[in-house]
Structures are given as C-alpha cells and as structure tokens.
Amino acid sequence: MSWMTALPFPRRRTAAAVSALVAVAAGPLYAQTATPAAPRTDEQDLPITMRAESFSGRPDRILNMERNVEITRGATGVTADTACYRRVEDEVTAEGHITMWRFGDRYKGDALQLNLETGKGWVLHPEYRLVMNNAQGKAQRINFLGEDQAVVVDGTYSTCEGPDPDWYLKSSTLRLDQGRDVGTAGKTIIYFKDVPIIGTPALSFSLSGARRSGWLPPTIGVGSKGSAELMVPYYVNIAPNRDLTLFPRYIFARGLQLGATGRYMGETDRGPYHGETHVEYLANDRLAHRNRWWVDTLHNQYLDSNWTFGWNAHAASDNEYPSDFSRTVAASAERQLLRELRTDYYGQYWNLTARVQSYQVLQDPGAVANPDLTVATPYNRLPTINFHAGRYDVLGGFDWAVDAEATRFTHPDDKQVQGDRANMVAQVSYPWVHPGWFVTPKLMLHATQYNLTHNAVGADDKISRVLPTFSLDSGLVFERKTSLFGPDGTQTLEPRLFYVRTPYKNQDDIPNFDTGVAGFNYAQLFTENRFVGADKVSDANQLTAAIVSRFIESNGAERLRLAVGSRYYFTDPRVRLNSNEQSNQTRSDALVAASGRISESWTFDSGVQYDAQARSLYSSNVGVQWQPAPMKVLNVEYRYQRDTFGIANGFRNADVSGQWPLSQRWYGVTRVSYSVRDRKLLESLVGLEYKADCWVFRMGAQRFVTAAQNVSTTSFFQLELNGLSHLGFGNPLETFNKSIPGYTRLNTNVGRP
Numbered sequence: 001m002s003w004m005t006a007l008p009f010p011r012r013r014t015a016a017a018v019s020a021l022v023a024v025a026a027g028p029l030y031a032q033t034a035t036p037a038a039p040r041t042d043e044q045d046l047p048i049t050m051r052a053e054s055f056s057g058r059p060d061r062i063l064n065m066e067r068n069v070e071i072t073r074g075a076t077g078v079t080a081d082t083a084c085y086r087r088v089e090d091e092v093t094a095e096g097h098i099t100m101w102r103f104g105d106r107y108k109g110d111a112l113q114l115n116l117e118t119g120k121g122w123v124l125h126p127e128y129r130l131v132m133n134n135a136q137g138k139a140q141r142i143n144f145l146g147e148d149q150a151v152v153v154d155g156t157y158s159t160c161e162g163p164d165p166d167w168y169l170k171s172s173t174l175r176l177d178q179g180r181d182v183g184t185a186g187k188t189i190i191y192f193k194d195v196p197i198i199g200t201p202a203l204s205f206s207l208s209g210a211r212r213s214g215w216l217p218p219t220i221g222v223g224s225k226g227s228a229e230l231m232v233p234y235y236v237n238i239a240p241n242r243d244l245t246l247f248p249r250y251i252f253a254r255g256l257q258l259g260a261t262g263r264y265m266g267e268t269d270r271g272p273y274h275g276e277t278h279v280e281y282l283a284n285d286r287l288a289h290r291n292r293w294w295v296d297t298l299h300n301q302y303l304d305s306n307w308t309f310g311w312n313a314h315a316a317s318d319n320e321y322p323s324d325f326s327r328t329v330a331a332s333a334e335r336q337l338l339r340e341l342r343t344d345y346y347g348q349y350w351n352l353t354a355r356v357q358s359y360q361v362l363q364d365p366g367a368v369a370n371p372d373l374t375v376a377t378p379y380n381r382l383p384t385i386n387f388h389a390g391r392y393d394v395l396g397g398f399d400w401a402v403d404a405e406a407t408r409f410t411h412p413d414d415k416q417v418q419g420d421r422a423n424m425v426a427q428v429s430y431p432w433v434h435p436g437w438f439v440t441p442k443l444m445l446h447a448t449q450y451n452l453t454h455n456a457v458g459a460d461d462k463i464s465r466v467l468p469t470f471s472l473d474s475g476l477v478f479e480r481k482t483s484l485f486g487p488d489g490t491q492t493l494e495p496r497l498f499y500v501r502t503p504y505k506n507q508d509d510i511p512n513f514d515t516g517v518a519g520f521n522y523a524q525l526f527t528e529n530r531f532v533g534a535d536k537v538s539d540a541n542q543l544t545a546a547i548v549s550r551f552i553e554s555n556g557a558e559r560l561r562l563a564v565g566s567r568y569y570f571t572d573p574r575v576r577l578n579s580n581e582q583s584n585q586t587r588s589d590a591l592v593a594a595s596g597r598i599s600e601s602w603t604f605d606s607g608v609q610y611d612a613q614a615r616s617l618y619s620s621n622v623g624v625q626w627q628p629a630p631m632k633v634l635n636v637e638y639r640y641q642r643d644t645f646g647i648a649n650g651f652r653n654a655d656v657s658g659q660w661p662l663s664q665r666w667y668g669v670t671r672v673s674y675s676v677r678d679r680k681l682l683e684s685l686v687g688l689e690y691k692a693d694c695w696v697f698r699m700g701a702q703r704f705v706t707a708a709q710n711v712s713t714t715s716f717f718q719l720e721l722n723g724l725s726h727l728g729f730g731n732p733l734e735t736f737n738k739s740i741p742g743y744t745r746l747n748t749n750v751g752r753p
C-alpha cells in the first residue's frame with residue numbers, strides 16, 4: 001500500500017492521503033429526516049482533502065485516484081470508484097458508484113463532473129434528495145448550473161419517503177432553483193399510486209411551500225343552487241407585500257363568472273397600510289337573466305403616527321346573490337351590507353373620529369310571502385363625528401371623560417323621520433381601590449339636541465334632553481388556598497354591588513335612529529343605561545348584586561369561574577323602546593354562568609338567564625369540548641331562547657361536531673346543527689380524511705340554510721400532495737376549520753394550505 005501527500009500551493013491548499021481504511025461514505029439515500037443544510041459560505045480558499053487506495057499523475061496539475069475515492073472541500077464532497085482532479089480547472093470527474101453531497105443535498109449516480117469553484121457540472125443516472133423540503137427523485141441526468149440551481153432531465157420529483165413514493169411528478173425537464181425557492185417543470189405528468197392523474201405542459205411550484213406566482217389547482221364544486229362548477233385560479237405574487245388571485249369559475253347552469261382578490265400591505269414614512277379587495281362578476285346569468293356581481297373592499301392606513309384613514313365597503317347586484325352563490329353559513333346570512341369611510345385622529349388624552357356610513361339591504365327572498373322576514377333598513381350616517389377625551393388619576397385621584405357625537409341621519413324612505421342629533425355624555429368618578437375592596441362613585445350628565453325633518457304633523461322638530469346619572473360601584477375580594485384542582489391553588493370570592501339612579505324623563509317624542517335594548521349579559525349588569533345608542537336614556541333606581549368565584553392555579557391560569565347576578569328595581573323603569581316591553585318589574589332576570597377547564601382535555605362553558613317575573617327560563621346555553629389530543633375533538637352545545645314580546649324569535653338548537661380517528665390513518669369529521677323547535681336541520685357536515693406520510697385525502701358534503709326557504713348542498717374532495725399542491729372539488733380544509741371548533745389539520749408540518 002502506498003500513500004502520498006500533495007504539497008501546499010499558494011492559492012489552493014490540497015492534501016491527499018491513502019489509507020486501507022477509507023473515510024466514511026455518504027448516508028442512506030432514503031433517510032427518514034433530512035439533515036439541515038450547511039451554511040453556504042465561500043469555499044474557494046478551503047483546503048481539498050483527497051483519499052484513495054491508489055494515486056497517480058502530477059499533484060500540481062492532474063491527480064488520478066482509484067478504489068474507495070473520497071474528495072471533500074467544506075460542505076461539498078464526492079465518493080466514487082475512480083476519480084480525476086484537475087487542479088487548474090478546479091474540476092472533478094468521477095465514475096462508478098458515485099455519491100455526491102453539497103450543503104446537505106445528496107446525489108447517487110454512475111458518473112459525475114463537478115467544478116468545485118463554480119458549482120457547475122453534471123451527474124448521470126442519479127438518485128437525489130434535497131434537504132430543503134426532504135424531496136427526492138430519479139433522473140437520466142442532472143445538470144448543475146451553480147451551487148443553487150440544477151436541471152433534472154427526464155426525471156421524477158416527490159416529497160414521499162422510500163424508493164417507491166406514493167406520488168411523484170415525472171417531467172422532461174425540472175429546474176430546481178433553491179436560491180429563488182422555485183421548481184419549474186416542462187411537460188409534466190403527476191402520478192398517484194403509479195396511476196397518472198393529471199398532466200400539464202408546464203408547472204411551477206415553491207420548493208419550501210412559500211407563495212409564488214402560478215396556476216393553482218383546479219377546484220370542482222357541486223351545489224343545489226349553482227349546479228356543477230369548475231374554477232381554475234391563477235395566483236400572482238406581485239411582490240412580498242402584494243398579491244393578486246384571479247379565479248375564473250364556470251358554473252354550468254349559469255355561465256362564466258370572473259373573480260379576483262387583491263391584497264396589499266406596506267409602509268410609508270408616515271406609517272403602515274394594508275387592504276384587500278374582492279370582486280365577482282357573472283355576465284348574463286342564464287337562470288336569473290341579468291348580470292350578477294359582488295364587491296368587497298377594505299383599506300386601513302396611517303396618514304401620520306396618530307392619524308388613520310380607511311374604508312370598508314360591500315355591494316351586491318341583487319337580493320338573491322348571497323343565497324345563490326354563498327358557500328358558507330355566515331356569507332348566506334349577510335343581508336345588511338355596510339359601506340363606510342372613516343378617519344381617526346389620536347391625541348395624548350383625546351381622539352376624534354369622522355365617518356360616513358350607509359347600507360345596502362338585501363331582502364330575504366322569502367319576505368314576499370312572509371313579511372316577518374323583511375330586513376329593516378338602517379339609517380345612513382352622513383356624516384357622524386365622535387370626540388372622546390379623558391384622564392385618569394388627576395386632582396388627587398379623580399377620573400373624568402367626555403364623549404360627544406354629532407350625526408346627520410338620512411333614510412331612503414322619505415316617510416321616515418330624519419335629522420341631526422348632537423349628544424354629549426360627561427362623567428367624573430373617584431375610585432377607592434385597596435387590597436381586598438374597592439368603591440367607585442360616579443356622576444354622569446347626558447345632554448342631547450335634535451333638529452328633525454320629515455317629522456309627523458304637529459310634532460316638534462327641535463327636541464332637547466338633559467339627564468343626570470349617579471352610580472356607585474363596590475366590591476370585595478376574598479382569597480384562600482385550595483387543593484381542589486391540585487396543590488398551591490387559590491379560590492377567590494368576589495361579591496359586588498352596583499347602584500344606579502337616573503331620573504325619569506318622557507322620551508316618546510324622540511325618534512329612534514340607532515338605539516336598541518342592550519343584550520342582557522353579565523357585563524351589561526354593571527352599566528348605567530340598559531339601551532345601546534343615544535336616543536334613549538333609561539330611568540333607573542336599581543341595584544345589581546352579583547358574586548363571582550374563581551379557581552386559579554399556581555401559574556396564574558384560571559381553572560374555573562362561577563358567577564351569579566341579578567338587578568333589582570326599586571321603581572319600575574318607565575322609558576321603553578316599544579310598547580311590547582315588559583312592565584311592572586321588581587327585578588331583572590337572573591344570570592348564572594359557569595366556565596372552565598375540568599381537566600387537561602375537558603372544557604365547558606354554560607349560562608342561564610332566568611325570568612324571575614314569569615318564573616321560567618328565558619335562555620340557556622351549555623357547551624362541552626373534549627380534546628384529549630391533537631386531531632381528537634368532540635363538541636356538544638345546546639342553546640335555548642324563548643320568544644320575546646310575542647315575537648317568534650326564539651330558538652332551541654342542538655349542535656354536535658367533532659374530529660376523530662377511525663383507524664391509524666382514517667379520520668372522521670362531522671357537524672350537525674338541529675333546530676329542535678322547528679324539527680329541521682340548520683346545517684349538516686360529514687367528511688372523511690386519510691393521512692399518509694406525504695399526502696392527505698379529504699372528502700365530504702355540507703348542507704346549510706341560505707335563506708328562509710332555500711338551502712345549499714355542496715360536496716367536495718381534495719387530494720393534497722405535501723410540498724406540491726392540492727387537487728379536487730371545493731375546499732374541505734377551509735370548511736372543516738370554520739365548522740369544527742378545535743379542528744386540527746392532519747399534515748401540520750406543511751408550509752401552505
């Protein structure tokens with residue numbers, strides 16, 4: 001056995017050694033996890049190490065190596081049966097059982113040529129694995145165009161493990177540019193279980209799953225309203241902070257619908273901005289015999305460090321658009337479309353808001369036959385200006401605040417009263433807050449002025465109202481150690497009393513522009529006015545009594561909360577929003593609420609509203625979630641509310657949803673929302689998912705109410721190929737996420753949905 005060490009050269013240091021025990025060979029090609037890529041540094045001045053059992057040639061020009069050859073420089077290396085290194089060109093050629101690695105990527109082949117300085121070269125009949133996304137494949141040849149770029153000729157590509165991947169794409173040319181994170185293929189066929197499922201003349205995708213321009217997978221949908229449909233979206237990654245998605249959709253029963261969604265965000269020298277606009281247009285709907293369209297647009301921007309500007313607008317071509325084209329329950333229920341333009345200015349202790357606001361009202365298609373389904377048209381605010389100022393802990397501990405508003409109300413119906421309203425609420429309080437107790441007295445003054453038009457004959461056009469309010473809030477906080485949920489826990493007991501006094505003033509001549517009865521809940525028990533909006537100020541001589549108990553773990557997490565509260569009236573409130581409101585009350589409904597985490601996997605939330613006057617239950621809800629592990633969740637909820645003031649607005653609904661493994665790889669998802677009172681389904685969803693190592697299959701169907709007399713039924717399936725794309729009908733992943741609380745995506749390590 002012989003060995004030789006080459007002498008160092010001025011520019012490149014080269015060392016060669018021969019040993020009967022050859023250096024470590026490359027790791028297995030089908031490793032289960034990819035090794036992180038080594039940092040890509042300049043390797044030109046690093047030494048080259050060569051090992052072989054036989055050397056020949058001239059060390060200063062050409063070195064020929066045979067048997068168990070290994071050549072390395074930094075993070076790049078080659079092993080082979082035979083090799084030749086040309087020093088002047090800084091180039092390696094090798095044959096026989098080639099293994100090459102550079103920056104974590106590995107290649108095996110029959111022959112190789114590689115320029116160590118430029119990274120250019122080729123390898124014949126290779127098998128390869130990329131560290132960036134754990135991708136692998138085979139090819140007739142790979143041409144290296146540099147350290148970050150390679151062209152796979154007549155090869156395959158897959159993110160699956162093992163020599164026989166479940167899916168792979170086969171392409172005449174596949175350019176892998178890891179520097180730009182782009183894979184670009186020529187004529188391509190995608191195979192699943194060795195069966196060709198789709199072909200394309202060109203294909204581009206992100207190697208890491210990041211955003212990039214290109215065609216997105218086509219989706220096919222089936223709906224009871226729009227019949228079958230095919231959508232082929234195209235994504236344009238304009239810039240890192242701007243993108244555009246074009247989605248032509250052919251609805252077989254209606255025609256071609258064109259759509260686009262543009263998003264942007266950025267920052268000027270004055271501050272950040274962001275926005276999004278969505279547009280849909282269907283020319284000459286074959287079923288409706290008219291043009292159909294929908295627009296959403298949103299924008300928010302800082303004009304200065306304390307000055308913002310924005311808009312939020314929605315519009316539709318006709319009343320039936322949500323029920324004809326909506327794909328979710330929330331979208332189908334959208335009937336009052338807001339159009340708002342606003343600006344806000346923030347000072348140190350004050351802020352000013354100006355906005356204009358109007359609505360487009362889409363009537364329920366069933367309102368023609370049933371007037372009770374008619375959607376009310378809100379007043380437009382053209383404009384409204386709000387001012388707020390306040391300070392805490394001034395003049396020895398006082399808090400004060402002033403809220404002022406000036407609004408012009410208009411209405412498309414000339415028979416409705418319209419006009420201007422100026423309103424101001426000033427308040428001052430003095431909180432005494434100490435460990436274990438607090439007391440806060442507060443004085444408020446409501447001042448309102450109206451200048452009305454289109455008023456009833458004989459009614460005053462100018463109306464003013466001034467009312468004072470006094471409130472006193474007080475509470476105690478007791479604590480004790482407890483071991484109910486483990487050691488070192490704390491239980492609190494927090495009784496609270498809240499008294500309010502506001503004198504009565506007749507307000508029957510004041511129009512109702514934007515006021516309603518506040519929803520009765522635990523937080524509303526501790527407010528001075530039982531109305532929301534400035535048109536009504538409730539008279540009050542009342543006391544709220546409540547008590548809360550919390551169980552807090554040693555780490556500060558709240559394990560359980562129990563609350564009971566009610567409001568007691570010393571005099572019956574006389575100011576009412578309408579004549580149907582209940583009178584002769586001595587106390588409000590009682591609220592009982594309980595929520596918490598029973599264990600690491602069980603949580604619950606419940607509440608009861610009890611009508612003490614009628615001695616009956618007004619509303620209740622109880623919900624339980626069991627989530628013992630990711631991809632295992634069951635939700636059960638029951639909600640009840642009786643009719644109010646003789647109006648059939650009550651409900652009794654049961655809701656069950658969940659995601660659960662049916663076997664090692666199969667998962668079931670479902671949701672059923674059922675109206676017990678009406679004995680009909682409000683929403684139903686059933687689906688199946690299959691999780692493989694490098695792909696996920698989803699399928700299902702959903703049915704939900706879009707209007708009083710209309711329902712929509714959709715079916716979907718999707719094959720998601722990890723690291724490449726997803727193919728199929730509809731978007732089951734989005735549906736599962738929105739419909740099932742606690743739903744977990746099966747392939748959570750995939751970069752994009």
